[in-house]
Amino acid sequence: MGRVVVEVMPKPEILDPQGKAVVRQLPRLGFTQFTGVRQGRRFELEVDGPVTDAVLAAAREAAETLLSNPVIEDVVRVAEVTTEAEATA
Template sequence: MGRIIVEVMPKPEILDPQGKAIVGVLPHQGIMQFGDVRQGKRFELTVDGDVTDEALEAAKKAAETVLSNPIIEDVVGVYAEEQ
């Protein structure tokens, strides 16, 4: 069974309140190295058999039309996961 990973992030100009909340909590946990956090989404799509070019193209289409909101999000990755 193959797996395709789709990664979606908010566009840079869109506010990310979840990322702001996370970056605000990190110092309270003793984690001081990070000045900013952006939170995105990861989808795992499974296919029967190996991941083909056709399956990757279908995943890209799904990413652009169903898995993301193109007004406020960018699809930043669509790739086969190594197993």
């Protein structure tokens, strides 16, 4: 079984209210070194066989049409997950 990771982030020019709420909380826990937080989304797409170029191309298309809204978000990564450490399940 193969797995493709897709990562989506709010566009730099779009204010990220969730990230702002997180960065305000960090200093209260003693994390004073972080000056900004932006919150994005990570998807893991599973396929029954290996992750071929065609699978990656389809994942890219899915990322642009459904997984992200190009008006407010950028797809920042579409890649095969190869290590056990990176896979979350």
